[in-house]
Amino acid sequence: MKDYPTKGIVPPMVTPLLDQDTLDVGGLEKLVDHLVTGGVHGLFIMGTTGEGPSLSYRLREELIQRTCSLAKNRVPVLVGITDTSMVEALRIAKTAEKEGAAALVLAPPFYFNITDQELREYMDEVLEQIQLPLFLYNMPPLTKKSIPLPMINELAHRPEVVGVKDSSGDLFYFHKLNRLGNRQQYSLLVGPEELLMETLLLGADGGVPGGANIFPQLYVDLFETIGEGNIDRGRKLHNRIVELCSVVYDGTEQSSGNIISGIKQALSYRNICSSAVAHPLQKVSKKKANRIKSFIEEYTD
Known part of the structure; x- marks a missing residue:
């Protein structure tokens, strides 16, 4: 399916694994069906939550091929191509195009501290060589680089740039991003689900919430409820999402692993896929697993 999502809930899909380099193929099929049945508007693979x-690289290519095939013509697939190597980012982009992905998602390359000029030249070169539409991905907690607002304003004038995914968690940045002069030319999706209701009310076009892997309908309901202007029901759904975050994402340290391993543990209790994570991440503790299990049982009763 070629049409990329401009609005709605686009889960950052986890990558079901059996071990460090083996895809949980059965789990992937169940997960895609679970998300599509839940009413999501697209799938985003190989992002942070997908442990991209x-x-x-072998597994990434297999994941793209299988996910695009499983999604068929039901929902569009967005593929994360962020890498430390431009050559590899472009190679993954070509695989995504060949397998029928709808769009690409690109964050600043991580590891090196880079200047704004270096980032701009990197993105310009990627844009010159890709064939699919591109979402810019602002994720400064992990890339060490926030995409400057003037750069987004300039890049969004290019026809290849169709959206921005902001996972900064910085509401002031979001407000300024939402007020850029050419804002109507691109889709604005927000990552942190604790801010989903607020940002939808403020003008975001949708969200990329990790918890939608577990309960996609919950997040779709919130999106639709806010669209209908039903704030009271929206608050109730929002509170449920905050409760999910407090249980599934809880951890003694600030770690992406707390979120990813928590989501996978929850999915295993829903009999969707394995809880295995790729190193250096680790599975959740027994204590946290028990809390997640209780939450899943309560919610699905």
Whole structure:
């Protein structure tokens, strides 16, 4: 399916694994069906929640091929191509195009501290060589680089740039991004689900919430409820999402692993896929697993 999502809920899909370099194929099929049945508007693979940087290139290509095939013509697939190597980012982009992905998602390359000029030249070169539409991905907690607002304003004038995914968690940045002069030319999706209701009310076009892997209908309901202007029901759904975050994402340290391993543990209790994560991430503790299990049982009763 070629049409990329401009609005709605686009889960950052986890990558079901059996071990460090083996895709949980059965789990992937169940997960895609679970998300599509839940009413999501697209799938985003190989992002942070999908453990993209931890996957071998062989596994990434297999994931793209299988996910695009499983999604068929039901929902569009967005593919994360962020890498430390431009050559590899472009190679993954070509695989995504060949397999029928709808769009690409690109964050600043991580590891090196880079200047604004270096980032701009990197993005310009990627844009010159790709064939699919592109979402810019602002994720400064992990890339060490926030995409400057003037750069987004300039890049969004290019026809290849169709959206921005902001996972900064910075509401002031979001407000300024939402007020850029050419804002109507691109879709604005927000990552942190604790801010989903607020940002939808403020003008975001949708969200990329990790918890939608577990309960996609919950997040779709919130999106639709806010669109209908039903704030009271929206608050109730929002509170449920905050409760999910407090249980599934809880951890003693600030770690992406707390979120990813928590989501996978929850999915295993829903009999959707394995709870295995790629190193350096680790599975959740027994104590946290029990809390997640109780939450899943309560919610699905």
